[in-house]
Amino acid sequence: METIVNEFMQALLSLDRLAAKRILENTVKKVAPMKFVEEVVAVALERIGAGWQDGTLALSQVYMAGRICENLVDEVLPPGDPDRKDQPKMAICVLSDHHKLGKIIVYSVLRAGGFDLSDYGVMEVDDLFQRIQKEKIEILLISVLMLPSALKIKLLKEKLTASGINIKLIVGGAPFRFDDRLWEAVGADAMCKTASDVISVIKTIMGGKI
Ligand code: B12
Structure with a gap:
């Protein structure tokens, strides 16, 4: 996973949405989308955020990385069938x-x-x-x-x-x-x-x- 996190981070920092999407698509063939989100997306964003805190990255990079991930995650975690009875509101x-x-x-x-x-x-x-x-x-x-x-x-x-x-x-x-x-x-x-x-x-x- 570490290599994937690094590649994903590089794609985000280069604002290369297509490369980020490709990494996601290739990885979710092997692991569950949720695992990708928690072990790649969240980790990459935390590292990018830490880079902003220590002055090595710009806030714009944090922002764009966040926006790219927001769209990708929306695509990869589709709505399920909400046909369930007796649920609390x-x-x-x-x-x-x-x-x-x-x-x-x-x-x-x-x-x-x-x-x-x-x-x-x-x-x-x-x-x-x-x-x-x-x-x-x-x-x-x-x-x-x-x-x-x-x-x-x-x-x-x-x-x-x-x-x-x-x-x-x-x-x-x-x-x-x-x-x-x-x-x-x-x-x-x-x-x-x-x-x-x-x-x-x-x-x-x-x-x-x-
Ligand atoms: C990306 C990011 C941004 C992006 C947001 C893009 C977007 N569309 O979301 C941008 C650049 C816009 C941004 C702006 C700012 N940010 Co910011 N940001 C981050 C960063 C690096 C990552 C956040 C993220 O998206 N993580 C990935 C997601 C998936 O993780 P998550 O939200 O934690 O969610 C997971 C769990 O927590 C959980 N979860 C979350 N919510 C809930 C709710 C429920 C009910 C449940 C069950 C679970 C759950 O499930 C998720 C998946 O497992 C964090 C650093 C960090 N360590 O979190 C700082 C951070 C949150 N930001 C911070 C700050 C200060 C700011 C700004 C004020 C900066 C500024 N000076 O302008 C602004 C404020 C914006 C605002 N008004 O809200 C601080 C907050 C510090 C604090 N103690 O208050 C942090 C912690 C960075 C830091 N260490 O200083 N930020």
Whole structure:
């Protein structure tokens, strides 16, 4: 996988979308698309992000790499058959943040796993609160990649509690991977380090264990 990560990174840094797509297509002949996303796409983007932090890469490279991956991942993780009964009503969003790739992946994983859910895109606390209340959402999945955005989940939770709304919050993204206790501090019910953990967490919630 290391060679593939390096080649994929080079394709992204040269803004060569076609080369990146070719690497993806060749690799998913041998490994599951999700494995490619988590072990190649996410690793390459983290390394590119680290390059920006230590000054060896430009923010524009981080941005373009993110956009290329966003499109590729959309193509490789197709929606599954959402024909499932007795599901809780679910929605997913990015809260006050424009890092969208994690949300796209989690959404695709859930759809591919047979779950149906609404994609709210990027939301702010007040609009999100109104929408989940109106649509009677039972499980809300929130993706954030910046600490200030993660802390806004606490505001949402306070509003929900004050209104007596009982909804399960599942959170994920970089701040929760950096700090293992943050999800509890913001009042979430569960946290996932990777998108592939999400189905088992939802099944645990459906089984009444969270
Ligand atoms: C690519 C990137 C960008 C791209 C985003 C492109 C896009 N369309 O998404 C661009 C260049 C636009 C960008 C901009 C900025 N970024 Co940026 N970015 C990154 C970077 C390098 C990678 C993020 C990424 O896409 N990773 C790949 C995806 C697949 O991983 P992921 O999102 O973590 O998702 C996985 C899991 O976490 C999980 N998951 C995620 N969400 C959820 C939700 C649920 C419910 C579940 C179950 C699971 C789950 O599933 C996914 C797959 O396994 C990170 C570094 C990092 N270590 O994360 C910095 C990072 C997130 N960025 C950062 C910053 C500071 C910024 C900027 C403020 C920079 C600036 N000064 O302008 C802006 C802010 C933009 C904004 N308003 O939101 C910081 C945040 C620091 C902090 N503590 O708050 C980071 C951590 C870099 C750093 N170390 O400083 N960024």
